[in-house]
Amino acid sequence: MTSASQRPRLSRTHAEAPLTLAVTAVNEQGQVVEKNIACERPLTLYLNWQPIVTLMTLGARPEALALGYLKNQSFISDITQVESVIVDWEVNSAAIITKEDTSSVSDKMSEKTVTTGCGQGTVFGSFTAGIEDIQLPTPQLTQSGIYALLKNLSEHNETYKNAGAVHGCGICQQDKILSFVEDVGRHNAVDTLAGEMWLEGLDGGDKVFYTTGRLTSEMVIKVAKMGIPVLLSRSGITEMGLNLAKQLGITTIARAKGRHFLVYHGAETIEFDGAQ
Known part of the structure; x- marks a missing residue:
């Protein structure tokens, strides 16, 4: 960085x-x-x-x-x-x-x-190019922390709430949203946040990447290039996206909304602390 x-x-x-x-x-x-x-x-x-x-x-x-x-x-x-x-x-x-x-x-x-x-x-x-050389840290997450983050994320998506037709992505740290951007395509939103992190010299090792879009191979690779070990989505995941997440060691959480989520890879990095 x-x-x-x-x-x-x-x-x-x-x-x-x-x-x-x-x-x-x-x-x-x-x-x-x-x-x-x-x-x-x-x-x-x-x-x-x-x-x-x-x-x-x-x-x-x-x-x-x-x-x-x-x-x-x-x-x-x-x-x-x-x-x-x-x-x-x-x-x-x-x-x-x-x-x-x-x-x-x-x-x-x-x-x-x-x-x-x-x-x-x-x-x-x-x-x-170069994704095989990416080494990501092992994150430490909690069930309660994921719930808190999802609650805070619900307050964003201003353009979506106002007009619809857009996707949102966010860079998060614990339950805080450091930066959030919306665009007509999720690939644009993730590129925008990648550019911001690059400009600011931010390290991704302790961050969570959130997207409203599905977790495709493209999304997984871009997040890996940002050095972020956790990918959280309101939507689902594709087979290639999951295979790459396993290869790159990215904790992958999908269908996350309210108090529901599905961990497709990396469940061992989450402490299920019985949050109610």
């Missing part, structure tokens, strides 16, 4: 876009009502002026999203070499300039996979 002394002084725009828009609709009784809907906009990422991908995003924290995406795809690896992240919503673009050698980007882009992410995410051949 990046220490405070190593953090770069990035040129950033902090260009958060409006997250919802008020529109009119007609309800089941034929009445005209005003409702909010989630905004969705394209954001094309340019790395050293080379176009990489266009993400469909809510636009909450685009600089962190851009950095997290490029890091998770192994297009960049050294945050101290990044000079600027400039977002311009007039042309729906994010330009990332780094001193790191990016001459091999075209080769990395030659193989891509359309994922099961909402809105269809894309990962490139380099996405899984």
Whole structure:
């Protein structure tokens, strides 16, 4: 992780876009009502002026999203070499300039996979590079602590409560939510938090990653790359997601809502303390 002394002084725009828009609709009784809907906009990422991908995003924290995406795809690896992240919503673009050698980007882009992410995410051949070398710490959790965290998480999802149509993800420590972000796709939300952690030099070893989305192979790999040993979801898990969680040693808790949860891997890391 990046220490405070190593953090770069990035040129950033902090260009958060409006997250919802008020529109009119007609309800089941034929009445005209005003409702909010989630905004969705394209954001094309340019790395050293080379176009990489266009993400469909809510636009909450685009600089962190851009950095997290490029890091998770192994297009960049050294945050101290990044000079600027400039977002311009007039042309729906994010330009990332780094001193790191990016001459091999075209080769990395030659193989891509359309994922099961909402809105269809894309990962490139380099996405899984290095995961076999990831070593995660063994977490220590309690049943009561999971309940407390789920209760606190229920107070988030502001955009979802206001407009629906989005997923939420959070970085948590014990029962505290350190950062929470919503986006039209869960893959964007996790990339945004990955970018934030990278910028702040945060260690993931004592953190829990929460998502409202299903636990796919993509989600498991991204959380492993963040160094986080616990994955908590309101939704379910896929077979490949579970196999990778076992391989990487990630405690995987799904179908978590209220006072119910299912531990698919890592039950030995949880103290079932009989919380009522």
